[in-house]
Amino acid sequence: MAASGPSVEDLEHSRYFLTEWMPPLLRETAERSAPRVVADLGAGDGGTLWPLDRAGLVGERIYAVDISAEHVALCERLSPKVKGIVSDVAHVEELADASVDAVISSQVIEHLPDDSVLAPEIARLLRPGGWFYVASVIRSPHAFWLYKGKPPAPERWQLDPTHMREYESEDHFRSVLSHPDLEFDVVRSSQLKFPLSDFAFRAAALARLVPRAKLPELYLTLPPWIAKARRAVGVPIPGYRWVEATGHKHTS
Numbered sequence: 046m047a048a049s050g051p052s053v054e055d056l057e058h059s060r061y062f063l064t065e066w067m068p069p070l071l072r073e074t075a076e077r078s079a080p081r082v083v084a085d086l087g088a089g090d091g092g093t094l095w096p097l098d099r100a101g102l103v104g105e106r107i108y109a110v111d112i113s114a115e116h117v118a119l120c121e122r123l124s125p126k127v128k129g130i131v132s133d134v135a136h137v138e139e140l141a142d143a144s145v146d147a148v149i150s151s152q153v154i155e156h157l158p159d160d161s162v163l164a165p166e167i168a169r170l171l172r173p174g175g176w177f178y179v180a181s182v183i184r185s186p187h188a189f190w191l192y193k194g195k196p197p198a199p200e201r202w203q204l205d206p207t208h209m210r211e212y213e214s215e216d217h218f219r220s221v222l223s224h225p226d227l228e229f230d231v232v233r234s235s236q237l238k239f240p241l242s243d244f245a246f247r248a249a250a251l252a253r254l255v256p257r258a259k260l261p262e263l264y265l266t267l268p269p270w271i272a273k274a275r276r277a278v279g280v281p282i283p284g285y286r287w288v289e290a291t292g293h294k295h296t297s
Contacts, residue, residue, distance in 0.1 A: 062243060063123075064264045064272045067096040070231060071149065071178045074291045075102040080146035084108040084170055086134040086163070087153030090261045091120040091127075094149070098124045108145065110137050119261065135162035143172045151180040154221070155208045158197075164224040171294040176230075179222060180289045183234055184211035188284025204237075204285055211285075218288045227292050234288040238279030242271065 075097060081104035085094045088109035097103055109120035110130045117129035130139050134153060148167045154160050167177050182204055192206040203211060212218040219232050246263055249255040255263065264272045 070289050082106045082145045083147045084145045086110050086150040088120050091123045093151045146175045148177045155181045160221045164222045168224045168226040173296040176293045183286040183288045185284035229292040232290045234286040237282045237285040237287045240275045240279045242275050
């Protein structure tokens with residue numbers, strides 16, 4: 046009997062790649078107010094916290110919070126500043142109230158069974174005046190991508206099979222992050238693209254040309270121009286936009 050081909054979930058086995066690139070809005074925010082202590086809620090493989098640390102934009106400590114112990118262990122290898130916490134991102138019991146200067150959470154809120162729980166935890170963790178950065182995706186009515194959602198996620202073709210929701214607009218995204226202790230600075234969106242090189246490297250891992258365990262750090266072993274080209278050469282994903290929000294906690 047012939048072996049079945051790889052599933053689309055296999056291609057997404059390693060969701061993040063480590064590169065020194067970070068979203069410009071996140072860089073601008075961190076450069077304007079470099080935090081001493083950061084909490085990354087839903088840190089994954091460290092794809093957001095690593096470039097922040099590499100750019101020298103975190104003073105002392107990065108708390109890498111993730112429900113996966115495997116992901117937390119990966120993050121702890123990236124920097125001596127990283128302390129891993131295995132936890133639900135909405136209830137990080139190891140962190141005290143007002144204990145961090147910044148909270149980041151990229152591509153996490155759309156996976157939560159209840160997206161209304163993230164803003165209260167951000168507000169609890171931030172010190173007065175501290176800032177947050179949250180990113181997700183906007184889906185237009187006719188959006189389409191390669192992955193079929195599986196229950197309890199919507200049974201439709203969408204960006205990720207585990208997305209519980211994909212936001213309808215910037216205003217929709219803003220509404221779920223609204224909290225009386227938080228004030229928005231910027232909410233914006235841009236065309237979402239899929240880097241062709243990511244797909245090629247994942248396919249190479251499936252063909253056993255590249256060890257799958259090496260995928261997250263693969264770009265770090267290649268000439269720097271390849272990582273730069275990754276952002277320039279991509280396929281626009283029909284009907285999808287990347288949406289970002291930054292803001293801060295009120296000082297009184």
